[in-house]
Amino acid sequence: MVLRVDPQDTIAAIATPYGESGIGIVRISGPEAAPIAENIFRPRRGAPQLCSHQIRYGEVIDPKGGETIDEVLLTFMAAPRTYTRQDIVEISCHGGFWPLKRILELVLRQGAREALPGEFTKRAFLSGRIDLTQAEAVLDIIQARTDEGLRLAEEQLRGGLTKEIAGLRERLVGLLVPIEAFIDFSEEEEDKPPLGAVTAGLRGALATIERLIAAHEEGEPYRDGVRAAIVGKANAGKSSLLNRLLERERAIVTAIPGTTTDVIEEALNLSGVLIRLMDMAGLREPRNEVEQEGVRLARERLAESHLIILVMDRSRPLDEEDRAIFRAVAARGKPVVPVLNKVDIPPYLAETALIRETGWSHPYPISALTGEGIEEMKRGMVQAIIAGRLKQGEGELIPVNLRHKLVLERARDVLDKILVNRQQEELPWDLTAIEIRRALAILGEIVGETTPEEVLDTIFSQFCIGK
Numbered sequence: 510m511v512l513r514v515d516p517q518d519t520i521a522a523i524a525t526p527y528g529e530s531g532i533g534i535v536r537i538s539g540p541e542a543a544p545i546a547e548n549i550f551r552p553r554r555g556a557p558q559l560c561s562h563q564i565r566y567g568e569v570i571d572p573k574g575g576e577t578i579d580e581v582l583l584t585f586m587a588a589p590r591t592y593t594r595q596d597i598v599e600i601s602c603h604g605g606f607w608p609l610k611r612i613l614e615l616v617l618r619q620g621a622r623e624a625l626p627g628e629f630t631k632r633a634f635l636s637g638r639i640d641l642t643q644a645e646a647v648l649d650i651i652q653a654r655t656d657e658g659l660r661l662a663e664e665q666l667r668g669g670l671t672k673e674i675a676g677l678r679e680r681l682v683g684l685l686v687p688i689e690a691f692i693d694f695s696e697e698e699e700d701k702p703p704l705g706a707v708t709a710g711l712r713g714a715l716a717t718i719e720r721l722i723a724a725h726e727e728g729e730p731y732r733d734g735v736r737a738a739i740v741g742k743a744n745a746g747k748s749s750l751l752n753r754l755l756e757r758e759r760a761i762v763t764a765i766p767g768t769t770t771d772v773i774e775e776a777l778n779l780s781g782v783l784i785r786l787m788d789m790a791g792l793r794e795p796r797n798e799v800e801q802e803g804v805r806l807a808r809e810r811l812a813e814s815h816l817i818i819l820v821m822d823r824s825r826p827l828d829e830e831d832r833a834i835f836r837a838v839a840a841r842g843k844p845v846v847p848v849l850n851k852v853d854i855p856p857y858l859a860e861t862a863l864i865r866e867t868g869w870s871h872p873y874p875i876s877a878l879t880g881e882g883i884e885e886m887k888r889g890m891v892q893a894i895i896a897g898r899l900k901q902g903e904g905e906l907i908p909v910n911l912r913h914k915l916v917l918e919r920a921r922d923v924l925d926k927i928l929v930n931r932q933q934e935e936l937p938w939d940l941t942a943i944e945i946r947r948a949l950a951i952l953g954e955i956v957g958e959t960t961p962e963e964v965l966d967t968i969f970s971q972f973c974i975g976k
């Protein structure tokens with residue numbers, strides 16, 4: 510989607526979702542917004558002129574013929590105190606497809622152009638009202654699926670990452686000052702920039718960049734959901750547990766070990782945290798080619814997961830297969846929720862023996878069959894997620910999305926190279942300055958100062974029309 514269009518056009522779109530609803534909104538932005546609105550709006554009382562930041566009650570009429578289209582509330586907001594920093598008109602009419610479509614048609618016939626996806630937000634960005642990370646946050650808020658994801662997006666809208674990047678760039682500019690003064694005004698040996706301070710400054714900047722890159726990984730579960738792998742021996746009751754957690758029969762359950770071969774992924778919302786549950790093949794020596802693929806996939810998912818739900822069958826003794834799984838799980842170093850399944854039938858596996866072997870102090874006794882113990886186990890999952898987060902880092906999460914991370918990695922590589930070259934041989938000061946400037950320009954892409962047009966197009970084209 511190419512958005513290289515005149516930002517002075519007056520644009521209009523339906524800003525509410527299609528389908529039946531109580532109200533719907535047609536939004537207009539641009540220099541012609543007010544004249545267009547005045548042409549098609551007849552207030553119930555008072556003068557026809559619109560006053561900024563006031564809501565008027567009246568009707569939308571077709572100026573050709575005078576037909577009344579709908580009863581509406583009309584809001585006019587004069588530039589620059591608006592989302593796009595242009596004049597904006599919002600017409601709230603009855604929801605549903607027809608009133609919205611007819612009002613939009615009228616507005617377009619008066620000379621407005623239909624807005625492209627994200628064009629209102631792009632105007633907010635182009636006018637300098639928000640930076641690119643904030644535009645992306647608007648998109649994230651629209652698409653947020655969990656409370657935590659929404660919180661992260663709101664943090665980004667407040668400019669959390671922008672502040673970090675501004676600090677980083679200030680630091681690099683601070684390093685540039687003595688270097689450029691030396692290049693421009695002096696060739697004297699004693700005026701040389703302090704090498705030690707420059708190196709230390711570069712290291713400091715690199716440490717910040719590494720911290721921001723790590724923040725991307727940390728925020729991932731909150732943006733895209735916590736990947737929880739249900740792991741255990743064949744026949745332990747993994748699929749039964751998946752079904753129990755989802756409260757529906759999603760996966761096939763049979764008494765035959767090796768029933769599940771594919772990975773089954775389903776979303777579950779636990780206390781506002783989106784969990785992506787993955788049921789998979791039991792980890793054991795595969796008996797055939799299908800199972801072999803299943804076990805390979807299961808190991809892959811285990812490696813990618815944020816949380817491991819380890820299902821053990823309490824009605825059977827521990828064996829070598831269990832121990833191999835314990836080792837595989839422990840090797841991952843991820844939060845584990847151990848569960849002892851099948852508590853509705855006589856036990857064989859003693860909890861104390863299990864704790865002795867694994868060190869996992871509180872296995873949750875459950876029955877996937879009857880539902881016993883499931884609520885406690887769910888609370889345990891949320892706790893494990895929160896505890897896992899607290900272990901990773903103190904303080905607030907900084908919202909760093911994939912695009913930001915890739916830009917940060919490029920800036921890191923440039924700074925890394927400067928450090929390496931300075932250590933190996935004398936990197937001339939003028940080249941050092943050029944490279945630091947390059948890193949600064951790369952970092953500018955995050956907030957949108959130096960972002961290539963195609964990247965902007967990709968970002969804004971992900972929006973819905975009317976946003």
Ligand SMILES: Nc1nc2c(ncn2[C@@H]2O[C@H](COP(=O)(O)OP(=O)(O)OP(=O)(O)O)[C@@H](O)[C@H]2O)c(=O)[nH]1
Nearest residue numbers: 743744745746747748749764767768769791877878
């Ligand atoms: N009594 C009892 N039986 C259970 C419980 N959970 C599962 N089962 C039984 O154990 C057998 C295996 O259950 P599944 O859920 O298919 O086990 P799985 O771990 O997914 O097995 P694979 O897909 O073969 O690896 C079935 O016969 C289930 O009915 C439970 O809590 N109590």
Ligand SMILES: [Mg+2]
Nearest residue numbers: 747748768769
């Ligand atoms: Mg199964």
